[in-house]
Amino acid sequence: MWGxxxxxxxxxxxxxxxxxxxxxxxxxxxxxxRTPARIVAADFRPFEGADPSQVLARLVADHDLKRHMCxxxxxxxxxxxxxxxxxxVKPEELRAALRWRIKDLxxxxxxxxxLDVFDVPMRMPGRAPLVYVVVGRNEAIRARADLMYxxxxxxxxxxxxxxxxxxxxxxxxxxxxxxxxxxxxxxGVLITITRxxxxxxxxxxAEGLPAFADDRGYERLLLELQRSLDYxxxxxxxxxxxxxxxxxASAPNEALIAYLQANLPQxxxxxxxxxxxxxxxxxxxxxxxFVTLGxxxxxxxVAL
Numbered sequence: 001m002w003g004x005x006x007x008x009x010x011x012x013x014x015x016x017x018x019x020x021x022x023x024x025x026x027x028x029x030x031x032x033x034r035t036p037a038r039i040v041a042a043d044f045r046p047f048e049g050a051d052p053s054q055v056l057a058r059l060v061a062d063h064d065l066k067r068h069m070c071x072x073x074x075x076x077x078x079x080x081x082x083x084x085x086x087x088x089v090k091p092e093e094l095r096a097a098l099r100w101r102i103k104d105l106x107x108x109x110x111x112x113x114x115l116d117v118f119d120v121p122m123r124m125p126g127r128a129p130l131v132y133v134v135v136g137r138n139e140a141i142r143a144r145a146d147l148m149y150x151x152x153x154x155x156x157x158x159x160x161x162x163x164x165x166x167x168x169x170x171x172x173x174x175x176x177x178x179x180x181x182x183x184x185x186x187x188g189v190l191i192t193i194t195r196x197x198x199x200x201x202x203x204x205x206a207e208g209l210p211a212f213a214d215d216r217g218y219e220r221l222l223l224e225l226q227r228s229l230d231y232x233x234x235x236x237x238x239x240x241x242x243x244x245x246x247x248x249a250s251a252p253n254e255a256l257i258a259y260l261q262a263n264l265p266q267x268x269x270x271x272x273x274x275x276x277x278x279x280x281x282x283x284x285x286x287x288x289x290f291v292t293l294g295x296x297x298x299x300x301x302v303a304l
Contacts, residue, residue, distance in 0.1 A: 020186060024056055039279060039293070040283065070153045073295045074159075074160055078140035081134055120132060122237075177242065180245070183248070201228055225264070243269075257270050
């Protein structure tokens, strides 16, 4: 996503830092030629009444993040992800044209926004190509950059959870045929539909986990998931998604998985603990670091 802070990387890899209501998550991934990527560090630092900036500064010092390029991701409310038809303009005019197009779709002034764009992979005959527009609040981007800079982190890029989750889905063998990945965090629920490493669709339910801890909450998630799967199949004219993965694989999710298995024709499974495709895990990754792991898995070859 946004990478105005980029510097020449000192090593091959990326350290992800997530900002949560109660602390910071951290995952570092190392990439070297001709070897699998490796998860070499994962940590969660709770605030516990301390100044968050001091907690982050200690995290940066403990993991020497002044030397390692870092990424972070915005939280719900700090950005919008919109899907729209691509304007028929020259590439250098695309962002300006999209800025005009989406100005009435956001709840803040477009002059206070930073835009980025990436393609929706499927192109259908007779229709203009679709694109995703990421609209970030300048204030939120500036605040996050200042937080990282003041703590000494070598900030490389600011990302969004949908693309971090795309990176996670790509680790799954089911992604080749297409997979709906459903993650539950303290910030809410994120559903993404990907196929062969490409993000087609996302849906966010910005409510805390207690809202999805009983049959009523399970039914809401089921309906949102069914709508997403139906929309994917009809709008993109794709074969149905037959795999649903629920993450993280913690005990509270077991009842939800059983509910989805009983009410969906798709094969529903939990994320397999410790399994990250071709990526080697030298440390265990806490559930609280799941999205941050996805951000740290970003590769330049799939950058926007």
